[in-house]
Amino acid sequence: MTQGQKIATRDAYGDALVALGKKRNDVVVLDADLSGSTKTSKFAKAFPERFFNIGIAEQDMMGTAAGLAIGGKLPFASTFAVFATGRAWEQIRQSICYPNLSVKIVASHAGVTVGEDGGSHQSLEDIAVMRVLPHMTVIVPADGVETTLAIEAVAEHKGPCYVRTGRNKVPVLFGPDYQFRIGKAHVFHEGRDAAIIATGIMVAEALKAREALLAEGIDAGVVNMSTIKPLDEGAVKAAAKRCGAIVTAEEHSIIGGLGSAVAEVLAEATPASLVRVGVKDQFGTSGESEGLMSHYKLSATDLCAGVKEAIKKKERRS
Numbered sequence: 001m002t003q004g005q006k007i008a009t010r011d012a013y014g015d016a017l018v019a020l021g022k023k024r025n026d027v028v029v030l031d032a033d034l035s036g037s038t039k040t041s042k043f044a045k046a047f048p049e050r051f052f053n054i055g056i057a058e059q060d061m062m063g064t065a066a067g068l069a070i071g072g073k074l075p076f077a078s079t080f081a082v083f084a085t086g087r088a089w090e091q092i093r094q095s096i097c098y099p100n101l102s103v104k105i106v107a108s109h110a111g112v113t114v115g116e117d118g119g120s121h122q123s124l125e126d127i128a129v130m131r132v133l134p135h136m137t138v139i140v141p142a143d144g145v146e147t148t149l150a151i152e153a154v155a156e157h158k159g160p161c162y163v164r165t166g167r168n169k170v171p172v173l174f175g176p177d178y179q180f181r182i183g184k185a186h187v188f189h190e191g192r193d194a195a196i197i198a199t200g201i202m203v204a205e206a207l208k209a210r211e212a213l214l215a216e217g218i219d220a221g222v223v224n225m226s227t228i229k230p231l232d233e234g235a236v237k238a239a240a241k242r243c244g245a246i247v248t249a250e251e252h253s254i255i256g257g258l259g260s261a262v263a264e265v266l267a268e269a270t271p272a273s274l275v276r277v278g279v280k281d282q283f284g285t286s287g288e289s290e291g292l293m294s295h296y297k298l299s300a301t302d303l304c305a306g307v308k309e310a311i312k313k314k315e316r317r318s
Contacts, residue, residue, distance in 0.1 A: 001144045006169040010108040012144035013165050014039025016151035017076060021047045024074065024155070030065050032058045032079035037167075038108045040078050058083045062091035062103070069101040074155060077103060081110035081123035081164060085130055096160045097133045104154050105130075106163040111251035112284045112292040113168045113201065122284030128256025130162040131229045137161045137182060138229040140250075140258075142203035143173045146226055149180035157182060168289050170201050173224075183227045185235035191221020194307045194314075195239035198249035199225050199258045202277075205293075206249050208300035213307055220247075220307050228258055236265045240272035244318075245310035247275045249303055251293075254278035273313035275306040 001007060021027050021043055030052045035041040044051035054061040058079055065075040077084070084107040085092070096103045110123045130138050137157060141147040147165060154161040178186075185197075189210060198206040206222045213220045221243060223235055240246055246266065248259040259276030266272050279296050293299050 001172045003172050003175055005172045007144040007172060008167060008169045009141050009144060009147040009165040010037070010039045010167060012147035013106055013108070013151060014042035016148045017043040018046045020151060020155055021050065026072065026074045027155070028052065028068055028073045028075050030054055030061050030075060030077045032056060032061050032083060034079050037080070038078040038106070040076075058088040059091045062088040063095050065103045066091075066095040066099070066101050069103050075103050076106055078106045078108065080121060081107035081126040082121055085123065085126040089129060092160070093133055097135045100135045100159050102158055102160065104161045104163065106151070106165060108165045109167050110164050111166065111201070112279065112296055112298070113166060113251065113289040114284070115167070115289045115292065116286050118286035119283040124253045124279050124284060125256065126164065127228055127250070127252050127258070128260070131256065131261070135159050136229065137227070139182065139227050140164045140200040141226055142200060142224050143170055145172055145174040145178055146180055149178070150226070153180055153182050164200065166201055168201070171204050173204060173207070180226070183230040183232060185232040186224040186226070187235065188222040188224060191243055192219040193243060194218070194245035194247060194310050195221035195223055195243045196247045196249055196303060196307065197223045197225050197236065197239065197258070197262055199228060201251055202249035202298065205298065205300045205303055209303035209307065212300060212304050218307065218311070225258060228261060231261045231265065233265050233269070236262055237270045240266055240270040243272070245273045245307070245314040247277060247303065247306040247310050250278045251298060252278055253281065255281060273310050273317060275310040275313070277303055277306045
């Protein structure tokens with residue numbers, strides 16, 4: 001992968017699984033009859049004896065993954081985010097998180113960029129419902145490079161993990177020297193007037209917004225918060241102290257996701273003006289991905305407006 005190239009994070013996940021399978025014989029992969037879409041089909045082709053299509057039975061898939069983990073395997077379980085976190089939430093809570101098992105749930109097709117599949121399939125609450133579970137680590141990679149490194153990292157991490165991947169191709173933001181660590185943010189630009197703390201596909205939008213704002217004389221920092229839990233509280237506090245104005249950006253409901261996590265840190269530790277850019281307590285709807293990003297006010301243009309609003313709030317507070 002080269003910077004500027006576009007690749008879907010679900011494709012990077014499929015390739016990362018194959019590479020991991022070559023290194024580790026204990027890796028097994030489960031899917032709920034969507035392997036062509038989640039890209040676990042790549043692993044199935046390379047290692048058919050270690051791939052299990054559980055069928056349209058997401059609860060069974062999570063229970064089976066838990067059993068495989070108890071038996072000494074390293075299971076990766078995949079399906080669409082709305083099914084992984086919705087239909088199988090009880091099994092994830094009771095059979096995976098409660099006993100703190102090393103099951104890696106990698107869910108694709110989250111957010112409004114699922115597009116024409118519509119609101120029934122556009123999971124906008126998956127981060128919230130995974131984040132609330134004890135022992136669960138929650139990661140939303142920004143590009144293909146970070147997805148590959150995140151899969152390698154969760155394979156070494158003890159305990160359950162939820163990794164959110166996407167359907168659409170997104171630009172590669174990181175070079176070959178990038179180092180990913182669970183629980184650590186990556187600061188692209190520190191900024192002076194405000195800081196955009198973004199996750200997933202919104203990181204690329206934040207970088208676009210920064211360039212547009214610079215042309216207007218506004219210096220907005222960009223922080224990639226790829227780990228939602230455990231959150232890098234130090235990075236949030238540093239941005240708040242430096243800029244005094246924070247904008248969060250997520251392709252998810254503003255309730256319970258990145259925006260809520262950052263708000264909790266600011267409220268308890270470092271007061272700063274805050275604007276949350278995300279979906280405003282709504283379900284998704286059917287449409288073309290780019291149009292939906294605009295409809296739900298998730299574009300770089302909307303981030304620019306959010307930064308200006310956060311700066312105005314800061315000025316009113318001073």
